[in-house]
Structure formats: C-alpha cells, structure tokens
Amino acid sequence: MxxxxxxxxxxxxxxxxxxxxxxSFATLLMTNQVSIFMGxxxxxxNQILEVRDAEIWVMDxxxxxxxxxxxxxxxxxLRVRGVPGVAWAVRHYKGTVQARLEDGNTRGVLLTxxxxxxxxxxxxxxxxxxxxxxKKPDAVIVDKAGxxxxxxxxxxxLGRTFQINDRRAVLVGVCKVSxxxxxxxxxYTRFSQAARFAPRGRNVxxxxxxxxxxxxxxxxxxxxxxxxxxxxxxxxxxxxxxxxRYFLGSTGIPVNFGITIALGFxxxxxxxxxxxxxxxxENLKQFGALKAMGIPNWxxxxxxxxxxxxxxxxxxxxxxxxxxxxxxxxxNQTQLAGLHMTWVAIxxxxxxxxxxxxxxxxxxxxxVLVLEPAIVxxx
Amino acid sequence: MVTMIEPRRKQAIAAxxxxxxxxxxxxxxxxxxxxxxxxxxxxxxxxxxxVGPSGCGKTTLISIIAGLLNPTQGSVNVLGTELxxxxxxxxxxxxxxxxxxxxxxxxxxxxxxxxxxxxxxxIIAGWPRAKAFAKAREILASVGLGDRLDSLPSQLSSGQQxxxxxxxxxxNEPRLLVCDEPTAALDARAGHTVMELIKEVAVQPGRTxxxxxxxxxxxxLGDRIVEMSDGRIERVQGxxxxxxx
Numbered sequence: 001m002x003x004x005x006x007x008x009x010x011x012x013x014x015x016x017x018x019x020x021x022x023x024s025f026a027t028l029l030m031t032n033q034v035s036i037f038m039g040x041x042x043x044x045x046n047q048i049l050e051v052r053d054a055e056i057w058v059m060d061x062x063x064x065x066x067x068x069x070x071x072x073x074x075x076x077x078l079r080v081r082g083v084p085g086v087a088w089a090v091r092h093y094k095g096t097v098q099a100r101l102e103d104g105n106t107r108g109v110l111l112t113x114x115x116x117x118x119x120x121x122x123x124x125x126x127x128x129x130x131x132x133x134x135k136k137p138d139a140v141i142v143d144k145a146g147x148x149x150x151x152x153x154x155x156x157x158l159g160r161t162f163q164i165n166d167r168r169a170v171l172v173g174v175c176k177v178s179x180x181x182x183x184x185x186x187x188y189t190r191f192s193q194a195a196r197f198a199p200r201g202r203n204v205x206x207x208x209x210x211x212x213x214x215x216x217x218x219x220x221x222x223x224x225x226x227x228x229x230x231x232x233x234x235x236x237x238x239x240x241x242x243x244x245r246y247f248l249g250s251t252g253i254p255v256n257f258g259i260t261i262a263l264g265f266x267x268x269x270x271x272x273x274x275x276x277x278x279x280x281x282e283n284l285k286q287f288g289a290l291k292a293m294g295i296p297n298w299x300x301x302x303x304x305x306x307x308x309x310x311x312x313x314x315x316x317x318x319x320x321x322x323x324x325x326x327x328x329x330x331x332n333q334t335q336l337a338g339l340h341m342t343w344v345a346i347x348x349x350x351x352x353x354x355x356x357x358x359x360x361x362x363x364x365x366x367x368v369l370v371l372e373p374a375i376v377x378x379x
Numbered sequence: 380m381v382t383m384i385e386p387r388r389k390q391a392i393a394a395x396x397x398x399x400x401x402x403x404x405x406x407x408x409x410x411x412x413x414x415x416x417x418x419x420x421x422x423x424x425x426x427x428x429x430v431g432p433s434g435c436g437k438t439t440l441i442s443i444i445a446g447l448l449n450p451t452q453g454s455v456n457v458l459g460t461e462l463x464x465x466x467x468x469x470x471x472x473x474x475x476x477x478x479x480x481x482x483x484x485x486x487x488x489x490x491x492x493x494x495x496x497x498x499x500x501x502i503i504a505g506w507p508r509a510k511a512f513a514k515a516r517e518i519l520a521s522v523g524l525g526d527r528l529d530s531l532p533s534q535l536s537s538g539q540q541x542x543x544x545x546x547x548x549x550x551n552e553p554r555l556l557v558c559d560e561p562t563a564a565l566d567a568r569a570g571h572t573v574m575e576l577i578k579e580v581a582v583q584p585g586r587t588x589x590x591x592x593x594x595x596x597x598x599x600l601g602d603r604i605v606e607m608s609d610g611r612i613e614r615v616q617g618x619x620x621x622x623x624x
Contacts, residue, residue, distance in 0.1 A: 001502070001503060003502065003508065004488070004491075004499060004502060004503075007488070007490045007491055007495065008488060008490055010490065011488070011489060011490015011491070012489075012490065285484065285486050286486055286488050286489075288486070289480070289482065289486035290499070290503070291471075292445070292447055292474065292480050293474070293475060293480065293499065293500050293503055294471055294472065294474055294475020294476075294500070294503050294504070295471075295503055296467075296468055296471045372447065372448065373447045374438075374442040374447035374448045
C-alpha cells in the first residue's frame with residue numbers, strides 16, 4: 001500500500017518537485033529568519049553574558065536595558081559591599097563614546113570600564129596583545145569586529161593611537177567577544193581610564209558587579225541588596241532577559257521578523273497545501289478505484305499521510321541544509337557575527353513543517369475520505 | 380416491476396440476487412429515483428449484459444451489486460452474503476476478496492507500469508511484491524500483453540489499457556466481475572476485442588460476470604441480456620431466446 005502511495009507520488013515528477021520546493025522554501029525561510037531573529041535579539045544582551053566572573057548586576061532602578069544606565073553614587077559601592085553574603089563588589093562602566101581615528105573619521109564606540117584592580121568583566125579571549133597591558137597609560141583593547149570597523153581588514157597593528165572624546169587612546173590588544181546589538185566597536189579600558197574618556201559628569205560608575213559568597217543564593221542576595229541599598233539588583237540571567245524584553249517590547253524587530261516567519265509558514269502551507277490538494281483531486285478517480293478494490297478509508301489516509309510526510313521530510317531536510325549552507329558561507333562576515341542556526345529554529349521549523357504537511361494532507365484527504373467509491377463507475 | 384428468470388436456471392442458486400431494490404438520490408424536491416424496485420438474479424458461469432439508455436439506472440444497479448452504494452430499499456445478496464449485513468471494513472474486505480472491477484475509464488495508476496497496475500489488488504491484499512508481479516506478468520500474457528509488461532499506461536493504446544484493467548480485475552480471481560461500459564472509450568474493433576477477451580478469459584464456471592453496456596454491437600457475446608429502462612428491468616433474454624447458439 002505504501003509502495004503504491006510512493007509510486008503515485010514520485011510518478012508525477014513535476015508535482016513531486018513542486019511539493020518538495022514548497023516545503024524547502026518554507027523551511028529555509030522560517031529556519032533562517034528564526035535563527036537571525038534569535039541571533040539579533042541575543043546580541044542585545046551579549047555584553048551581559050560576556051561578564052562571566054560576576055553573578056549580580058546592581059544598577060539604578062530606572063535602567064530598562066544594558067545601554068541605558070544612569071550613574072550610581074560612589075557610596076552605593078560601599079553599601080553593596082556591606083550587604084551580608086556579598087563576596088566582592090566592583091565598579092563597572094558601560095557607555096557610548098565618540099572615537100576619532102588618525103584619518104579624521106569618527107566611530108561610536110561601546111566603552112567598558114573595568115575595575116582597575118580585579119579587571120572583572122574583562123574579555124576572556126585575546127587575539128593579539130595582553131590583558132595586563134591595560135594597566136599602561138591610555139590603554140584600550142578593542143574587539144575584533146570593532147578593529148575591522150575602525151581600521152579595516154589586514155594585520156593587527158598594536159600601538160595605534162586615536163582619540164576618545166578628545167583624549168588620547170592607545171590600542172594595546174584585540175580581543176574576541178560576542179557581537180553587540182549594533183555593529184559598534186567594543187573598547188575595554190580600566191575604570192579610572194574610562195572616567196577620563198567618558199563625558200563629563202559627577203559620577204561615572206553605572207553598574208556594580210557583585211559575586212555572592214559560596215552557598216549564598218544569588219536571587220536572595222539580589223533581594224537583600226535591593227532592600228539595603230534601594231538600588232536594583234539582578235542576576236546575570238535576569239538582566240539579560242530584561243534587556244531582551246525591552247528590545248522585544250520597544251522595537252519593531254519582533255513584528256518584522258514575525259511577519260517574515262509567518263509569511264514563510266503561510267507560503268509553505270499554501271504552496272504545499274495547494275499542490276497536495278491538486279495532486280489528490282487529480283488522482284481522485286485513482287483513489288476511488290483503490291477504494292473500490294479494497295483499500296479502506298484509514299488505508300487511504302495512511303497513504304496520503306505517508307506521501308505528505310515524505311515530502312515534508314525531504315523538503316525540511318533540504319531547507320535546513322540550505323539554511324546551514326547560508327550560515328556557513330556567511331560565518332566569517334563581521335556584520336553577521338553571532339548569527340547562526342539555532343536548535344530552537346531547527347526544532348520549531350520542524351514542528352511547523354509537520355503541522356503544515358499533516359494539516360494539508362488531512363484537509364486534502366477529506367475529498368478522498370468522503371468519496372463514494374461508486375464514482376469510478378461514472379465515466 | 381418485471382422479473383424474468385430463464386426457465387432452465389430456476390432451480391439454481393443465484394450468485395447475485397436483487398429483491399425490490401430501490402435507490403433514491405437527494406431529498407424532497409431534488410429527489411431522483413434511479414431504481415424502482417428491481418428484482419434480478421444472475422447466475423455464475425455466465426456473461427450477463429446490463430443494457431439500456433443512458434440514465435436508466437444501469438450504473439446505479441451495478442454499483443449496488445458491487446457494494447459501492449447502498450440501496451434505499453430492498454436487499455442484495457452477492458455470493459451468498461447479504462450486503463446490508465456488511466458495513467465498514469467487512470464490506471471493504473468482502474469487495475477486495477470477491478469482486479473485480481473493470482471501469483469505463485480504466486482508472487489505471489499513471490505512474491505504474493502495466494505489470495505494477497495489474498498487481499495492485501494483490502499488493503492491497505498483502506502479497507509480496509515479487510510474487511504479485513510474477514502473477515501479474517502471467518495474467519498480462521494471457522490477455523495478450525506479454526510484450527508490454529513494462530509500459531506505462533500513457534504508452535499503451537486505449538484497448539491495451541483496458542486489457543491491463545481486465546488483467547487487474549481478474550488477478551485475484553474474483554467470483555464476481557463487474558464491468559462498467561468497458562468498450563465505451565474504444566473504437567468498434569477494439570471494443571469487440573475487449574468483449575471477446577472478457578468472454579474468453581473472464582467467464583468461467585464459478586464466476587459471475589456482469590457488464591454494463593449500451594454498445595449493441597457486443598450484445599451477441601452476452602449469455603443473458605438484461606434490458607433496463609427508467610429504473611426498472613424491462614426484459615431479460617437468454618442467448619437461446621435470441622436465436623443464438
């Protein structure tokens with residue numbers, strides 16, 4: 001019976017290929033867009049995840065996302081350090097500054113000021129240079145993508161000088177970190193150096209990074225810090241999701257990607273559904289003959305489902321393969337850094353394709369199921 | 380309502396027996412009466428032709444006899460089984476085991492070769508493919524298509540396609556063969572050849588063959604001719620009554 005279904009399906013090569021194309025296209029569109037969407041949204045919080053040595057971020061209560069942090073007072077640091085359960089707490093700065101290059105071009109730069117002593121939050125992977133060189137005067141480390149944005153491709157040249165907010169900066173290293181939301185260079189420097197680079201204000205510190213003592217629950221410690229200091233304290237994960245929720249709720253990104261993903265689903269369902277439906281309608285007499293010859297309705301449904309699942313499986317495999325090819329080909333493109341095919345996209349799209357083929361096959365099979373086998377006697 | 384049974388077969392048990400069969404389609408104002416109390420007995424080992432003008436109820440009657448339609452009233456006994464007692468899967472299995480079909484439009488699967496098409500009933504019955512194909516090749520040879528075993532329906536003439544359909548209908552050795560206008564889509568010569576083939580290959584002791592046709596050129600081949608008009612059986616003639624031997 002399955003053999004008959006298989007031969008019926010593959011016998012009409014054009015329709016067979018059209019069905020597979022429909023599912024492949026829908027799969028490619030959905031997997032690609034879901035992956036890019038997840039990559040872009042993850043990029044909004046990547047800078048939080050890059051800080052791996054602290055568990056808790058303390059900030060002003062008005063902070064809505066990572067890049068929008070009003071300054072804290074220096075006394076906040078002391079008060080946080082005084083909260084029972086805190087192993088250590090260090091100052092941290094994140095802000096956007098203007099860099100002027102040797103050739104006069106300017107770049108917006110995400111500047112991170114690390115605690116001078118502990119260097120908590122420092123990049124974990126250096127490509128060239130040494131983290132310890134940050135102790136040198138005016139020293140700055142820039143991320144790989146940022147280097148390319150500022151000076152283009154080619155061999156890294158340490159010792160380059162440029163200006164940040166009219167202050168001299170010296171490149172002492174290039175590191176590898178996760179890409180931020182915008183294609184903006186990330187610069188690391190000491191906190192004291194960042195205070196000189198940052199726009200003038202009474203206070204520079206806008207985050208306090210905290211490590212809990214062994215055995216102290218991070219969530220509980222966050223509540224303690226909030227109670228004792230009146231400042232917001234979030235675990236790394238909470239702050240990451242808070243930032244993502246901000247972007248999801250305040251930008252058009254989810255709507256735009258959602259539309260594309262929905263279009264992928266609708267186009268896939270429409271192409272697959274219509275072709276499968278036409279395939280079944282055109283074979284209605286043959287299905288009627290098979291029913292007359294002794295295949296029950298359940299058998300017919302199994303045949304149609306088998307055809308649909310085969311198309312779905314092949315189309316899905318091709319679509320995911322094409323998507324993987326896309327991300328492989330674009331893997332080294334700086335502007336697409338951090339975008340890769342995700343398991344959620346693969347599994348989610350698989351579920352969507354399963355829904356498309358099963359739903360359309362059941363919808364199409366209705367014509368066969370209600371078909372009187374006597375139709376075969378009507379010329 | 381006219382019931383005519385050939386005198387010499389009065390004592391035999393009919394392979395197909397219809398009693399007071401009525402079939403209505405639609406409801407109320409849109410109701411169409413296709414059959415009006417048909418009584419008919421058909422015996423094994425004969426080629427019975429069901430003839431009459433278009434719309435007289437031939438196809439409806441053959442559909443009911445084949446268990447593809449339910450009568451509105453009346454009873455149908457096929458090969459000793461009261462069809463109204465069979466429902467769902469039991470009816471489907473009964474059809475698969477006992478009834479072969481030849482359709483006006485052949486209804487061959489276009490993607491399957493002649494051998495594969497002929498083997499379909501056996502494959503549905505669960506035969507291993509190799510064994511089913513072997514038997515299909517044998518039966519195709521018996522209908523004169525031994526040299527077209529691997530041809531697709533699109534590569535065969537209409538007459539050859541109908542021969543494949545006949546091979547498919549006979550492959551599981553059904554006890555009842557129903558053919559709906561098997562010559563309608565064929566020219567006179569091919570139609571006559573197909574009818575001769577049915578007579579020669581299909582009609583056997585123990586097998587009942589009913590052919591719906593309005594092709595008067597093939598009447599001479601029938602053992603019995605059942606004439607229908609306006610949902611009723613008007614006349615039943617045996618070959619002896621037509622002066623044939």
